[in-house]
Amino acid sequence: MKKIKVLMPLIAFIFIFLACSSDDNAPVEDNNDAVVGTWSLAELNINPPQDINNDGSTTSNILTELPCAAGTLVINSDGSWNSTVVNLDITPITGGLFDIRCTNTSSTASGVWQFQNSQLSLFFNTTLFLYNLSGDRLTNTTNEDLPGFMSEVYEKQ
Known part of the structure; x- marks a missing residue:
């Protein structure tokens, strides 16, 4: 009988633990209206920082100097x-x-998109671009050094 008294709380704990479902991995439905609209490039970040306009000050954001x-x-x-x-x-x-x-010159691109878990997926032919939404900013982080870009940030207009 003593063994049953000791095992009962353990069995109850296991039962409760297994019975609870976790929605942590379930996709979060986002409001598409949060991303629909016009966005302007606000940052184009590079590494290493450069003094593009030769004013003696280096920056990581190309837009501040160009x-x-x-x-x-x-x-x-x-x-x-x-x-x-x-x-x-x-x-x-x-x-x-x-x-x-x-x-x-300018480049244009177009495709289709999806928005889930605060992440905007832009599909361009066979290429996927991922942007994270935070407030009114979309950020694509690639972490590439020059001649590539570390990140690009768009702000909603």
Whole structure:
């Protein structure tokens, strides 16, 4: 009888633990209206920081030193998206320095999107771009060093 008294709380604990379901891994339904609209490029971050405009101050955000760099992302309620960005010419100089300039051309892209768990997925042909939504900012982090980009951030207009 003593063994039963000792085992009963353990059995009850196991039963309660196994009976409880966890929704931690269940997808969170997000409100698509949070991402539908027009977004403007607010940050285009690079590593290592550069002094693009030769004012003696380096920065990680190209947009603070190169005002011609711009981009727009439009998320449509029908599940489509399109973007236009000014093309950049990034040329290595030496010792981790790069010459970064805007070209006179822009690139456009379009595709379909999905939004779940505060993550916006943009599908472009066979390429997937992931953006995390935080407030009115969408951030795509790639963590690439120059001539690639660390991250890009769009703000909702």
